[in-house]
Amino acid sequence: MKKGSFFSRSIVRIPLIIWSLAVLYPIFWMVLGAFKSNAEIYANPWGLPESFSFGNFVDAWSNYNIDSSVFNSFIVTGLGATLTLAMAIPTSYALERMRFRGNRLLFTLYISAMMIPMVLGWIPLFFLLMQLNLLDNIFGLSIVYAISQLPFSIFVLTSFMATIPKSLEEAAAIDGMSPYGILWKIITPLSTTGIITVTIMNMIQFWNEYFMALIFLQSEGNYTLALAIDYISNETQYTNAWGTLFASLVIAIIPVIVLYAIFQRRIVKGMTEGAIKG
Amino acid sequence: MVQSKRQRNLFLAFCLVPTFLLFSVFTLYPLFNGLYYSFFQWSGASSLAEFVGFDNYRRLFSDEIIPRTILHDYFLVVTKVFGIMILSTFFAVALTQMKIKEAPFYRIVFFFPNIMSVVVIGILWMFIYNPSLGLINSGLEFIGLESWQRPWLGSEDWALPSLVLPSVWAGIGLFMLMLMGGISNISKSYYEAAEIDGATEWQQFWKVTLPLIWPQIKISILYIIITTLNGSFIIVQVMTKGGPNNSTHVMGSYLYEQAFVKYNFGYGATIGVMILVLSLITVFVMQFLMRREKVEY
Structure with missing residues (x-):
């Protein structure tokens, strides 16, 4: 059977993985942003925080x-x-x-x-x-x-x-x-x-x-x-x-x-x- | 049974009357009252309501912003229907037919945005579209397409199309699962028969899968239409408030502005009547267009 062959499955996985990233990345990044200082958000908005601080939560x-x-x-x-x-x-x-x-x-x-x-x-x-x-x-x-x-x-x-x-x-x-x-x-x-x-x-x-x-x-x-x-x-x-x-x-x-x-x-x-x- | 007719009626009243009373007061009465308000000019103070006949309706037809709001609403309807249906059909077929081991992972992830608040989705995407910090403009810079960078939500041409992506992003999961439910009900023997007849996978999709999940597709499209016409203003209100320069106003957000920001309650109600009429017409027309003989093999 051709269906579900390794090759076609790999091709189909690409859009699935891209969409998963499109859903998860903004959410993860929102959570990470909550632990960053404002200066860090400006310097490196999409990266990992240097240190986790709860200051934003306290402020909010x-x-x-x-x-x-x-x-x-x-x-x-x-x-x-x-x-x-x-x-x-x-x-x-x-x-x-x-x-x-x-x-x-x-x-x-x-x-x-x-x-x-x-x-x-x-x-x-x-x-x-x-x-x-x-x-x-x-x-x-x-x-x-x-x-x-x-x-x-x-x-x-x-x-x-x-x-x-x-x-x-x-x-x-x-x-x-x-x-x-x-x-x-x-x-x-x-x-x-x-x-x-x-x-x-x-x-x-x-x-x-x-x-x-x-x-x-x-x-x-x-x-x-x-x-x-x-x-x-x-x-x-x-x-x-x-x-x-x-x-x-x-x-x-x-x-x-x-x-x-x-x-x-x-x-x-x-x-x-x-x-x-x- | 040993209960008298009177007792039975008393119980029936106990079950139905309180709920129906509250439903009438908080749902039916406001709807009819809204229709009634649309014939008044009214700024909220009860003594000043003035009967103006069809003046609000005349104003509706001469208001230059109204055709734009209608156009914006239907732009969102069409782009969302195509965006959501194409992607969710593709994902549904991939996850049911391709024997992918981690399929449950994708189901759980893709569905999650469906239960996020529109406020959270809107704000998240406002930041993604942020001209200087946002993911989209940084991404374009990263791959060397600086000339494509735009102040997405601040641009009159791009603000409305920019609202489509968050809606598609948030909507895919639900419709993918509805279609998956339809596909899993299709008997394997149809595919085996098609295989023996030499049908390619592409032909199998068009001749077997699609006709057999047509009921689910139809419901999904109607559902997207209804929720967009009755609710697109929420994401508009969160992300752009109808701006810049009215370029993203939809009917509902214009109603909100007229009624609750400018205190033209009578005119607001008139816009509400228009929303009601247009969405009912659209649903009936679509139901007519999408009617199709039930397919059975």
Whole structure:
């Protein structure tokens, strides 16, 4: 067989290796830059640092409010992911298992919201949050985030719940368990895998999100990490404090790398399946 | 089952109503309200909203920047679709058909940028494009092509094309994996049959692989179109803020500038309506163009 011969495999490897370098080199170099002094970045921007110093991290942490924005990002991420689950699990169960009029319609409504550009809604949402006193408020942002990921979560959870055998619920109902009990004690534990997948995807989404935070948060004390980094980046044009900027980028990316290292397969599965809704 | 109809309905309401209420308030209501705002001139103070009929729409059609933003958006759509699809198809075929030992390594590496924040990607690439320190200009100097050096993001001609590379860089992994999923479902016997008939690898790719992964290709293209039209403004906002001289403004970033920087909320909403209409039309047209008989052998 010609396929997979040594020669053709070697030729194919060249673009693969080049692309790997194109992905990894900028990321490695960003991490290295975080440990370099500014003078070193100017003298030798793409080389190895002469000595590793944590000065940039200290500077970012204490002089650029990265500490409070990391805290805000954790709150928004955790609260957003919890709220999404609280809303999505009962709805997914009802949509997947119960017959009622308008079931298909409601499901279609949620799913089609994944394809609608939300930019249009952000202007009225801005004023709605203002009226509710939730503008420039990380709890308000958490609610907005949670609802923005609701369609995706319902989509994944319903397809997951469809694989749970119906006989378990029927047996529990015959034993006199209430539907609330069935949802909480049978369906939720059996959907753990789906719930974890959805939660990781949502957490990465909320941790990374930038544009809604830009619109709905205003004071620096409420900035999430993405906004704080963008702020430092804009400052860098004048201060040229590249090292500090890289340090803050590294802080932003570490939780994502950790999640990816642990849940690589789940994340990949969640994202490819989320895209195949079309 | 022993539960009464009333109990059942109560449970149904418990499951559906709170979620649907929140969804309506924070998603459906703002969308319809945005449509309503597009008929008002409004700078944010609630007492001053003035009904202006179709004035905002007339302004939309006479605004010289609008056609440019649309053009920029579709430039990004087309270049991203071609860039991402060609590269990810090549990588997907290479990693599934060529028996490469370290394939899992490439999968893990290529996918990683997909879960990085757009802010991190944008800033990283701003530095790569940096005129004096950046990787691109230093690289060109290194191989002796100083005349090709440019202030990439600062040049009116090059800023927009410069935004394509980061988007392709960040997008490849996801689509490569989607296509790999399609390829791994193709039965080996088709390739064996093609081999016996004397088909070259190139012919096998065009006659066997491509038709059989067409559903995945179609979904990928639609997904790139939707995410670009609904989200290209994020990387624009991070990297260029629409500049220099509006040369990178896309519809979404122009909306942001009009509404949240210049406080023309009514006009901003009108731009939002345009984005909604254009992206729905584009998706329908593409779905029509890419429809194709399901291939089975």
